[in-house]
């Protein structure tokens with residue numbers, strides 16, 4: 546019996562009925578090798594697998610578990626509504642309260658429509674931008690991930706990057722033809738694209754601080770530059786804050802950086818944190834654009850489970866915990882973790898870059914600055930894999946890909962930090978042993 550025998554058994558069963566054994570590709574460990582751990586419970590900062598091993602969790606369901614797993618306030622709120630049915634397919638008070646809370650935090654979100662995944666939110670935002678402008682082209686940045694809608698699967702980050710896929714088969718040339726992909730942080734490329742295609746551009750979609758190719762903060766003035774070009778050319782700006790929204794501040798990247806730079810995106814997409822771990826996402830923005838949606842307008846969008854009481858309650862209860870104090874605490878924890886990892890990798894002589902956007906951060910296994918996707922792809926993913934496995938073997942769970950951000954939760958304890966500090970030197974040495 547190895548210490549992962551039960552995970553292996555479950556994975557063998559999974560492989561017979563689920564492609565790759567997983568419901569979402571990054572979970573499969575494809576780029577780091579080995580068997581994914583099958584998780585059965587979580588509490589606060591920790592998760593436990595089917596073999597009874599416990600891990601300090603830096604994945605947090607890829608963001609939603611910002612307050613920690615099984616937070617008593619969230620459980621209590623969800624229990625209270627669950628006993629009164631899971632879904633009605635009719636409007637309910639909780640979705641109204643959550644929409645009000647989102648609009649209160651992000652004033653540029655004058656209207657909010659709920660969906661069940663970030664993918665759907667982006668699909669709807671793109672459709673709205675095209676309807677509002679009567680144009681078809683969407684400009685995106687390589688390495689940004691906007692979910693798996695056809696037109697967004699061109700040079701995408703996250704799992705697409707992890708698996709080394711450029712584009713996805715099954716996406717028609719037609720969908721791709723309406724998407725222009727340029728490098729992030731490339732001022733001249735954005736200017737050029739508007740110069741060439743201005744009258745056809747419906748929108749620019751961007752993660753304001755990309756976190757799906759590892760974390761790549763925008764160069765000073767870059768997002769403003771994009772914003773101003775969209776104003777000059779009457780195109781929309783879509784902020785995909787599915788990752789950063791309600792994660793890096795009470796009002797996401799917008800609240801932390803955009804407002805003071807006077808950047809007002811037309812549309813936003815949210816997900817992850819707003820569902821507190823249940824399937825929930827949203828598209829929001831300018832009233833005149835949002836009101837093009839059916840039933841007011843003719844842009845169609847719908848969802849059987851959209852805005853259901855359980856998910857919106859989990860979201861509301863989670864946001865209630867997401868106070869300014871919580872974000873300040875997360876910032877400190879992120880700095881602390883960043884400092885510990887930097888120290889360990891430096892001591893072991895492993896080339897690395899620590900990059901952050903608020904409390905989201907990642908480590909690139911390269912010594913050159915990473916400003917875009919091709920910089921990110923130049924890192925040593927084998928060194929990352931060795932680092933990852935040494936951490937996992939010793940009870941620290943980080944995302945199984947060099948192209949993903951780490952997620953801190955408010956539940957991390959000083960003991961968790963000590964444990965991380967104790968394990969890091971060994972993981973850094975494992976990375977150092979990988980031959981360049």
Ligand SMILES: *Cc1c(COP(=O)(O)O)cnc(C)c1O
Pocket residue numbers: 661662663664665667690691692693752757785786787788816817826
């Ligand atoms: C996770 C993510 C998505 C996709 O959301 P899903 O709920 O996984 O469909 C879209 N955009 C960004 C920026 C994301 O991080």
